[in-house]
Amino acid sequence: MDLGIKDRVAVVTGGARGIGRAIALEFAREGAKVGLLDIFDEGMASTAAEIEALGGTALGLHCDVGESEQVAATFQKFSAELGPVTILVNSAAVLDNVSKIEIMDQRRWERDLRVNLTGVFNCIRAALPTMQQENWGRIVSISSVAGVLGGFGQAGYSATKSGLLGLAKTVALEQGRYNITSNVVYPGIIATEMFQFMRDDMKDRIRKRIVFRKEGEPQDVAWAVVFLCSEKARYITGVALDLSAGLTLFTF
Numbered sequence: 588m589d590l591g592i593k594d595r596v597a598v599v600t601g602g603a604r605g606i607g608r609a610i611a612l613e614f615a616r617e618g619a620k621v622g623l624l625d626i627f628d629e630g631m632a633s634t635a636a637e638i639e640a641l642g643g644t645a646l647g648l649h650c651d652v653g654e655s656e657q658v659a660a661t662f663q664k665f666s667a668e669l670g671p672v673t674i675l676v677n678s679a680a681v682l683d684n685v686s687k688i689e690i691m692d693q694r695r696w697e698r699d700l701r702v703n704l705t706g707v708f709n710c711i712r713a714a715l716p717t718m719q720q721e722n723w724g725r726i727v728s729i730s731s732v733a734g735v736l737g738g739f740g741q742a743g744y745s746a747t748k749s750g751l752l753g754l755a756k757t758v759a760l761e762q763g764r765y766n767i768t769s770n771v772v773y774p775g776i777i778a779t780e781m782f783q784f785m786r787d788d789m790k791d792r793i794r795k796r797i798v799f800r801k802e803g804e805p806q807d808v809a810w811a812v813v814f815l816c817s818e819k820a821r822y823i824t825g826v827a828l829d830l831s832a833g834l835t836l837f838t839f
């Protein structure tokens with residue numbers, strides 16, 4: 588199936604590793620030009636090299652999503668070097684603030700908000716001008732089951748991931764007139780570095796709640812996200828797609 592995004596410019600935040608990296612590579616396989624936006628330079632360089640080895644085009648730019656001026660300048664650079672940005676995937680996030688709310692460090696709570704929520708707001712605002720000019724756009728933000736179910740010890744992370752649902756739906760309402768869609772996917776457990784560091788007994792407990800009895804691969808998220816960014820998904824907007832394979836389903 589031709590997804591109809593050849594030569595479009597897709598910016599992937601957090602594209603240096605994990606899920607963002609898999610998404611960036613999938614865009615390249617579909618013939619899109621890829622802008623990588625991350626603070627992890629080494630990872631960006633290796634993702635870009637892999638894209639170029641596939642015969643694709645990639646540009647990695649160091650940028651902190653939480654810094655609005657930096658973000659605006661970075662998107663201008665992507666458009667100047669690659670062409671107008673019409674696809675944005677927000678994958679960058681911090682996932683390491685784990686503690687109960689009464690002892691949660693205020694600065695870490697604020698960092699969660701700055702990166703995971705304000706960061707997405709900054710990137711959407713920076714990408715909209717070129718999407719509006721082109722009268723075509725696709726925005727997908729990566730939320731989490733923690734944004735839907737809450738997460739024990741994850742007040743900051745889960746609050747920001749819930750926030751993405753309201754943000755994405757609002758953008759869908761406001762930007763439909765420009766043929767810009769805005770959606771969220773919420774993965775459950777995906778085998779990235781974060782999961783490798785989890786204790787084995789915890790991994791086993793979680794696997795029992797997944798209908799396939801195993802964690803997902805970054806590629807599983809990438810296929811869904813790239814489809815939502817395609818021409819074929821032109822009538823899908825304001826949606827929150829569950830990619831948890833059962834973690835949100837009730838069972839006895």
Ligand SMILES: NC(=O)c1ccc[n+]([C@@H]2O[C@H](COP(=O)([O-])OP(=O)(O)OC[C@H]3O[C@@H](n4cnc5c(N)ncnc54)[C@H](O)[C@@H]3O)[C@@H](O)[C@H]2O)c1
Nearest residue numbers: 601603605606625626627651652678679680731776777779
């Ligand atoms: N891995 C999972 O099981 C899982 C489950 C549900 C949701 N998610 C979500 O999927 C997305 C990707 O997760 P992952 O597992 O690939 O994470 P990861 O930690 O492997 O990758 C995150 C990337 O974001 C970048 N980043 C962090 N702070 C940044 C900043 N301020 N500015 C720019 N870039 C920054 C990091 O450098 C890194 O490259 C995240 O939004 C995460 O919340 C992951």
